[in-house]
Amino acid sequence: MSKTILITGGAGFIGSNFVVYFCKKYPDYQLINFDKLTYAGNLDNLRECQAAANYVFIRGDICDRELVEAVFREYKITDVIHLAAESHVDNSIVSPEEFVTTNVLGTFTILDAFRKSNSRDTSRFLHISTDEVYGTLGETGYFTEKTPYAPNSPYSASKAGSDMLVRSYFHTYGTNVVSSNCSNNYGPMQHGEKLIPTIIRSALSEKLIPIYGDGKNIRDWLYVIDHCRALDIIFHQGKAGETYNVGGRNEKTNLQIADTICAILDEKCPRKNGKNYGKLIAFVANRPGHDRRYAINAAKLETELGWRAEESFDTGIGKTVEWYLAHREYFFKKSR
Ligand SMILES: NC(=O)c1ccc[n+]([C@@H]2O[C@H](COP(=O)([O-])OP(=O)(O)OC[C@H]3O[C@@H](n4cnc5c(N)ncnc54)[C@H](O)[C@@H]3O)[C@@H](O)[C@H]2O)c1
Numbered sequence: 001m002s003k004t005i006l007i008t009g010g011a012g013f014i015g016s017n018f019v020v021y022f023c024k025k026y027p028d029y030q031l032i033n034f035d036k037l038t039y040a041g042n043l044d045n046l047r048e049c050q051a052a053a054n055y056v057f058i059r060g061d062i063c064d065r066e067l068v069e070a071v072f073r074e075y076k077i078t079d080v081i082h083l084a085a086e087s088h089v090d091n092s093i094v095s096p097e098e099f100v101t102t103n104v105l106g107t108f109t110i111l112d113a114f115r116k117s118n119s120r121d122t123s124r125f126l127h128i129s130t131d132e133v134y135g136t137l138g139e140t141g142y143f144t145e146k147t148p149y150a151p152n153s154p155y156s157a158s159k160a161g162s163d164m165l166v167r168s169y170f171h172t173y174g175t176n177v178v179s180s181n182c183s184n185n186y187g188p189m190q191h192g193e194k195l196i197p198t199i200i201r202s203a204l205s206e207k208l209i210p211i212y213g214d215g216k217n218i219r220d221w222l223y224v225i226d227h228c229r230a231l232d233i234i235f236h237q238g239k240a241g242e243t244y245n246v247g248g249r250n251e252k253t254n255l256q257i258a259d260t261i262c263a264i265l266d267e268k269c270p271r272k273n274g275k276n277y278g279k280l281i282a283f284v285a286n287r288p289g290h291d292r293r294y295a296i297n298a299a300k301l302e303t304e305l306g307w308r309a310e311e312s313f314d315t316g317i318g319k320t321v322e323w324y325l326a327h328r329e330y331f332f333k334k335s336r
Pocket of ligand 1: 008010011014034035037038039041042061062063083085086087102106128129131159182184185191
């Protein structure tokens with residue numbers, strides 16, 4: 001095997017899409033998926049690669065230093081792709097401690113084990129972060145890699161802390177790190193707590209579709225497979241010590257997202273009562289500290305490394321709704 005890569009959080013939404021993509025694309029890489037299987041992890045998402053010769057799953061906590069170091073030794077890990085995190089902003093408002101523990105301490109534990117593992121000169125640590133570290137935008141402008149950090153939720157603050165640790169290891173120890181900050185992902189296998197699965201599930205169960213505040217908060221949506229392709233390119237070609245923003249150039253308000261999904265469902269799966277799904281949309285009290293707008297300028301990744309999002313929002317959301325409709329039973333069982 002040319003590389004043995006520890007992928008943390010590979011049973012989560014982005015992680016499982018990424019592991020399946022990488023496992024098929026690089027049969028000569030040994031992939032070690034290291035995941036605690038919190039409520040957000042789901043091994044069913046990995047059925048496509050469970051029997052693959054280049055795939056191993058280990059259940060473990062990234063904060064467990066002894067276990068992490070044992071895995072580095074036993075498998076002779078050459079590289080790390082670090083996705084494990086507590087990822088849901090709403091949960092970080094109720095239980096911030098878990099976010100600091102996993103996102104800050106856990107990142108430190110994996111990063112430090114990587115530094116001390118005496119791996120090869122080419123060994124690399126890819127850290128996956130979020131555009132939420134930049135805070136909120138007004139009606140204009142975009143986040144670039146030079147935008148100052150201004151996190152507004154315990155989630156984004158904990159991710160910002162992890163980003164700073166990764167940066168410091170490059171400057172202090174010369175560790176071969178590279179980071180990415182991406183916008184909101186969507187696509188197959190996302191946990192039911194997130195916006196798009198919530199809209200689809202609520203609609204199909206004839207429940208009110210909850211939309212925060214006035215529904216005008218804007219996110220820049222990125223199809224998860226486009227993100228996997230970006231991580232592939234950044235891991236292999238990104239410059240050590242650099243960060244790359246990843247975004248789909250798909251700014252949408254939450255209300256536009258709900259309207260679009262309802263229109264697709266009206267066509268594919270009409271309601272028995274003849275009404276449109278849109279009638280189920282209901283505005284609920286806003287999330288505290290809810291950032292108004294995120295929008296990514298991905299020009300650095302596009303011009304320096306040649307990546308471009310392939311899916312428009314229309315094509316990506318069509319595929320996503322199709323996937324949830326085709327996996328209804330599984331999806332309803334796993335969602336809360
Ligand atoms: N989903 C998005 O839209 C988005 C956007 C920007 C950045 N990100 C970042 O991408 C990464 C992946 O996000 P996601 O949406 O797939 O998250 P997710 O919540 O779906 O999955 C997280 C995974 O990490 C695992 N995990 C949690 N704590 C762990 C621990 N202590 N030890 C080991 N494993 C642990 C969980 O079991 C789960 O499998 C995160 O770092 C997140 O901050 C996500």
